[in-house]
Amino acid sequence: MSKKMTEYLGIGLGIGVVVGVAASIWYRKKATVDANLVLEKVKKSFLEEGPIEGAWIQYHQEPLQKFALKTKVYLGGITRLEDDEMIQYEFVADAYTGSVLDIYRLEN
Template sequence: MKLRDFLIGAATGLAAAIIIKEASEKISPFVPANRVLDNVKDQFKKESPIDGSWIYMKTDDYHNGIMTIPVYRGGITRMNNGEMETFDFAADARSGVVVELVKS
């Protein structure tokens, strides 16, 4: 195999990878789950320090009585006045906005 053929193949592969990456970002417009969790944690940290947090990386359907939207589900644990508080949340996967917050 000639060096020229190898370089053409490598360039073609790189171009295809870039095109596929750009197309997949347009097809799946979801906010990354870790960014959603970081935003929720930042809001909780304004009130008091948090002890733990988690989020499911796969989306789940959330039905609010009118429509169904894809959400990430997660939770936050913190100490408040000497008591452990646990909150479960559902955040819109497209915008990152919390649509449900429940104290467990």
């Protein structure tokens, strides 16, 4: 192999590595947590305080902007029996991290 071909091969491999690393970083920034994993995390937290009757999560991500923060979120809910009354909670979870951003009790 000639010296020129070796140089071109080295440059090509270098560019390939840079593009691969950049694509990996971009993908991690754009990758979201599976909605089922988010729901399981929330259910696990509620189960620490007692049984739950039902749970749901919306698989479609919704955009959320609060002041300068822009993200995508999952909406979901938990139903449980408290003091012989069925109580519903809804939650908002960040789709990129799975972190619960808000949870609130629905009034009957």
